[in-house]
Amino acid sequence: MTTKIDITLSETKKEKPNVDQLEFGRVFTDHMFVMDYSATKGWYDPRIVPYGPISLSPSTMAFHYGQTVFEGLKAYRTKDDKVLLFRPNKNIERLNLSNDRLCIPQIDEELVIEALKQLVSIDKEWIPTAEGTSLYIRPFIIPTEYYLGVAPSKHYRFMIILSPVGSYYKEGIHPxxxxxxxxxxxxxxxxxxxxxxxxxxxxxxxxxxxxxxxxxxxxxxxxxxxxxxxxxxxxxxxxxxxxxxxxxxxxxxxxxxxxxxxxxxxxxxxxxxxxxxxxxxxxxxxxxxxxxxxxxxxxxxxxxxxxxxxxxxxxxxxxxxxxxxxxxxxxxxxxxLTGIQTGALEDIFNWVVNVNE
Amino acid sequence: MTTKIDITLSETKKEKPNVDQLEFGRVFTDHMFVMDYSATKGWYDPRIVPYGPISLSPSTMAFHYGQTVFEGLKAYRTKDDKVLLFRPNKNIERLNLSNDRLCIPQIDEELVIEALKQLVSIDKEWIPTAEGTSLYIRPFIIPTEYYLGVAPSKHYRFMIILSPVGSYYKEGIHPxxxxxxxxxxxxxxxxxxxxxxxxxxxxxxxxxxxxxxxxxxxxxxxxxxxxxxxxxxxxxxxxxxxxxxxxxxxxxxxxxxxxxxxxxxxxxxxxxxxxxxxxxxxxxxxxxxxxxxxxxxxxxxxxxxxxxxxxxxxxxxxxxxxxxxxxxxxxxxxxxLTGIQTGALEDIFNWVVNVNE
The missing domain is CATH 3.20.10.10 (D-amino Acid Aminotransferase, subunit A, domain 2)
Structure with a gap:
């Protein structure tokens, strides 16, 4: 790892939601990872910053031609306070496959895994621990060139945001x-x-x-x-x-x-x-x-x-x-699967990644 | 027409580009039309405001699930200084067809045509008059709910932005x-x-x-x-x-x-x-x-x-x-077609709309 991820911590911490009332994808943590791309510089300025709005021109390509990709994965906090990711490399590999199909430049998978780990580690207190809960991780890329021509964008923004999520099955698994x-x-x-x-x-x-x-x-x-x-x-x-x-x-x-x-x-x-x-x-x-x-x-x-x-x-x-x-x-x-993901069962396939190791 | 469009004029006017150097979709005029939607209010607050950036949460649905629609049409300025649109009703009707397919609420076509006319009229000086040039008009809708669930958004923003464009055929029409x-x-x-x-x-x-x-x-x-x-x-x-x-x-x-x-x-x-x-x-x-x-x-x-x-x-x-x-x-x-659009030829099918009539 040669690229350093710059970190700016939030001065205030938001109040954490009540775990019983958590919905999917509505509440976000204190920080986010951001990295930009330009045709001349490549991907540059990887950074963890306070979670907050982004300002874009109405002509930003993201609003017009759908050249976007994303991923979804989860972090779990174990009873002994370890933070586990489930096969994150598979998601980041797939993000690059999506990038290829959408004409978005490839990302450095090693750097992004490192960013994931650091970001989740910083916002670790946001990971709920109740049965079935987790921290949903959303990496995504949007085209940020200000241009209405139909062509691949020459500028992009890669972001990772985190959202604590309640149990998918609040009343137990059901068909x-x-x-x-x-x-x-x-x-x-x-x-x-x-x-x-x-x-x-x-x-x-x-x-x-x-x-x-x-x-x-x-x-x-x-x-x-x-x-x-x-x-x-x-x-x-x-x-x-x-x-x-x-x-x-x-x-x-x-x-x-x-x-x-x-x-x-x-x-x-x-x-x-x-x-x-x-x-x-x-x-x-x-x-x-x-x-x-x-x-x-x-x-x-x-x-x-x-x-x-x-x-x-x-x-x-x-x-x-x-x-x-x-x-x-x-x-x-x-x-x-949930047993392996949450650290309750033995990780026989070596799927789980500890964010602090 | 019962809904009033609120108008806030820009205090400064941007410098207009040299018509010889105009590219497609890179330069935008002084104003834009904006209107918002919420499930409870419907489409509300139609307004013409100074052209400028919009601020959105990274969790805004527009960045994730592609629920966007757009249109493209042109305004032309005639030799006697009239401003003409070409069949704008067809575009706005089609926008509603796109809305239906994408689960976006229908817009009031009459209101949007009126917004188009007023906006183009206000930024009329931006319409180039040289052979083959025009003002490109981009109406578009983005989902603005802050939510990562895969579902139709409950909030939207409709915008119209304008871009003066040079001739598509700078060296004459060619195959x-x-x-x-x-x-x-x-x-x-x-x-x-x-x-x-x-x-x-x-x-x-x-x-x-x-x-x-x-x-x-x-x-x-x-x-x-x-x-x-x-x-x-x-x-x-x-x-x-x-x-x-x-x-x-x-x-x-x-x-x-x-x-x-x-x-x-x-x-x-x-x-x-x-x-x-x-x-x-x-x-x-x-x-x-x-x-x-x-x-x-x-x-x-x-x-x-x-x-x-x-x-x-x-x-x-x-x-x-x-x-x-x-x-x-x-x-x-x-x-x-270009003759009818620019007012040089007789409008035999009644296709052309004068923005000031």
């Missing part, structure tokens, strides 16, 4: 109802589906909104070409247990490579549970359901870790999975 | 070379291709960048499903003259409905030139080329009006169109 989407499309090969960029999320809002109006929590996305093959659920990867085998859609150029997805495949293999990444049609899934072989279904992502699916609404039919209850594999995966 | 894109995809039915939203432009940057490295100005986008059918060129609609007939891809759910595109179809029909909106395969286009029937090709959009295509690079072959020169129909359309 959700999902609407199988047959009109809107999330992504297609050759598009930006494998990148974590704003446009993918913007395009999903309408389908999500319509599903909610029908009483469903999220949509199950099918492929954009034939609307036949399962891709993702909401903004999560998706898994199914079919006749003893756990199946997830193969990375085909339009599916995001989730860190939780990857970790689950590792865990299942370690346990000797058959697991397969392959193309899975909605028709085959329905057939398995009718034959009583669709045993479990769940989404996976940083926010929920595991989100069991109790019902799929498909072709005007309610497919109830595992009696609408959380399945055994779903529960075991949730307990094991 | 460009286009690369037929066979890897990246711009949009697909069920996606956001018909909306003017940031993500469509972000996803196009990589293809554009790779085309430029090969010596081409833009890419010709094919459909996202089969990569067979012609859709758009760069960020413009596209037209071909084949054996006397002018053909443009039909609006199929992934193509933006351009105001220039619509105007051209009107003009051609008025002139009695056969014009057809239909699905057009690259294969058929190539066949017409080999048979000597591909007579002209051109892109259409607000910035260039008409951008003649002199060459298509397809399947490792250079398809040279009309000897790489601007065709007669392309030239006549350019002269007629």
């Amino acid at each position: 959700v109802k999902i609407f199988v989407e047959n009109e809107y499309v999330r992504a297609v090969a050759g598009g930006t589906g494998t990148a974590k960029t704003g446009g993918n999320y913007a395009s999903s809002l309408k389908a999500q909104d319509e599903a909610e109006k029908r009483g469903y929590s999220q949509v199950l996305w099918l492929d954009g070409l034939e609307k036949k093959y399962v891709e993702e659920v909401g903004s999560m990867n998706v898994f199914f247990k079919i006749n003893g085998e756990v199946v997830t859609p193969a990375l085909n150029g339009s599916i995001l490579e989730g860190v939780t997805r990857n970790s689950i495949i590792h865990l299942l293999k370690h346990w000797g549970v058959p697991v397969s990444e392959r193309r899975l049609s909605m028709e085959d899934l329905y057939k398995a359901y009718k034959e009583g072989q669709l045993e479990e279904a769940f989404g996976t992502g940083t926010a929920a870790v595991i989100s069991p699916i109790g019902e799929l609404f498909y072709n005007e039919e309610r497919m109830v999975i595992n009696n609408g209850e959380t399945g055994d594999i779903s529960m075991k995966l949730y307990d094991t | 460009v070379k286009i690369f037929v894109e066979n890897e990246y995809v711009r949009a697909v039915a069920g996606g956001t291709g018909t909306a003017k939203t940031g993500g469509n432009y972000a996803s196009s940057l990589k293809a554009q960048d790779e085309a430029e490295k090969r010596g081409y100005s833009q890419v010709l986008w094919l459909d996202g499903l089969e990569k067979k059918y012609v859709e758009e060129v760069g960020s413009m609609n596209v037209f071909f003259k084949i054996n006397g007939e002018v053909v443009t891809p039909a609006l199929n759910g992934s193509i933006l409905e351009g105001v220039t595109r619509n105007s051209i179809i009107h003009l051609l029909k008025h002139w009695g030139v056969p014009v057809s909106e239909r699905r057009l395969s690259m294969e058929d286009l190539y066949k017409a080329y080999k048979e000597g029937q591909l007579e002209e090709a051109f892109g259409t959009g607000t910035a260039a009006v008409i951008s003649p295509i002199g060459e298509l690079f397809y399947n490792e072959e250079r398809m040279v169109i009309n000897n790489g020169e601007t065709g007669d129909i392309s030239m006549k359309l350019y002269d007629t």
